[in-house]
Amino acid sequence: MSSYNNTARFSEARRVAIFGGTHGNEMSGVTLVNLWTKNGTEIQRKGVEAVPFITNPKAVEKCTRYVDTDLNRAFTPENLSAPGGNDLPYEVLRAQEINRIFGPKGSPEAYDVIFDLHNTTSNMGCTLILESSKDHFNLQMMNYIKKAMAPASCLVLMNEHPLLKYSTSRSVAKHPVGLEVGPQPQGVLRSNIFEAMRVILKHALDFIELFNEGVEFPPCTVEVFRVLEWIDYPRDANGNIIAMVHPNLQDCDWEPLNPGDPMFHTFDGKTIHYQGSGTVYPTFINEAAYYEKQQAFITTRRETLVASAIIKA
């Protein structure tokens, strides 16, 4: 990328992958990728090679999140370079394979864009996940998608936290984009959720096609929710959960949570209140897969990022 008169130039985004089944029981992505593998007409765009790909086929077959370890945390430098062949956990082997096909991560040969399709049991609606506040290409894409979806909501979650950031499947690409749509139970396909994800991807591919044709996208601002911290469930001395997300917080993703607001509801009926110092915006509230990761919800703060104009180099 080089700047000229404050317009950022990016090379053509020709190689695009669409990942489904990174978690084998998140059904929108699995279904869309299978559909497009059979018939890819819908995802064809001029100047774009869009590859649909099931990242975790064994987990998909068992309709489970993962077999040995969470694939969407597996793309660490250690894992990607680990020797050991078939002794390695299944998902580490998969990560290495995916890195070979769509990477190598961090190199010029890596894919330009990877869309990673996810569902959540949380009431997050349509969410795009951004990994870097400095990726102006992604910021412009997300701005385009949000405007195209309006008045329907599509929010941007940004996880740039040095400790909480994790090594995702999509991080292999130069421009990683997470798509998270909920609420949907694991293992279930809901028509409205499926169609919403389909529409997001349609707009995303339209953007890439326009960009590759040489359209200049003027500077814009993008509202994002920046990850602050994960909050765990209250637990007893043995590590067992002793409270549930409070009914006042349940399903209230993206709504302000103020100090003193109800947060958890113990099994014997007591309320535990939020003790933070200021208002936060919670999300990933009561995600099934996060019980084992000690995460009841995450807190975010609202920020406005500025994206410079972009044009194809």
Added chain:
Amino acid sequence: MEVDQVVPLPRLPRVAVCGGTHGNELSGVYLVRELLKLQREVMKKEQEEDSKPALVLLVLSNPRAMQQCRRYVDTDLNRCFTHATLNGPLSDMAPYEIIRSRELNALLGPKGSPEAVDLVCDLHNTTANMGLCFIGYSDCDWICLHIFRHLQMPDTPMRFLHFDVSNKESYSLDSLGKHGFAMEIGPQPHGVVRSNIYTAMKVGVQHMLDWIRLFNSGNVFEGGFVDVFTMVKHIDYPRDSETRNITAAIHPCLQDRDFCLLHPEDPLFQTFSGETVRYKGTEPLYPFFINECAYYEKGIALSLARKRCITIPAIRVQTEQEQQANEQGFASEEEE
């Protein structure tokens, strides 16, 4: 049958409340764990208020599945309780749930014998928008129907679901008891506990135990009417003939509309290419278990039921003389 005639029924001294029969249906898992913690207080309250307390057995049915937060480890535990499966030969390589079903049969049964517990209440969750459902094999088990009627929950829709399966063919955990039903509450994703769903289940179980205490104490419960939904058939998803993968999702007009009457030609599914597949039956029926996660592998997208209004008689507990006469009657029947 005259509605004013009070039917005396045997006491219910032993009751079982089971959770975690499916290890990822978390309301029951957490509720039974919580009740186990409080067990001493529960039993003490029974003894203080009533000279004839019921024994409440609290059971976590499938601990290994619970530990992994999965529905089952090898095979669905809640299909393992037919007489044939319980009494058939057992190999060394038997699935975990088959072994577990024998243990549960020894604890709560044996199924069909006088030693079986009097009532089994098995706690379940569903991803379908079903509210609170009692699921039983009989539409004339007055105990279960009266308990259902007694449960009053203003914010939770309640229905009585009847699966017309003979005792010989009954397959679920609740069939171990002399009386039994599943308490199924949704919508809740598997692997998640939602506070409102947990609370509804907790209140449901408490009201059931209250009813049993009242019944055992001699209370007369008036007769009346109960709407019962009897399962008629299941409908599977449209599937690809080669891969057997589903090719459509539950239609947006049907999703979450459990127990809303489905008419011929109403939308059932929306294919991935946008076409609507319609209900081709001739009889309007009530859909339920719409888009239950665990039923994809069983080939069930939704189930359909007929609704009837059942008349239930007034009931009370048998007196000791009635109980003895009953037992002598059985004995002399056996002699003959």
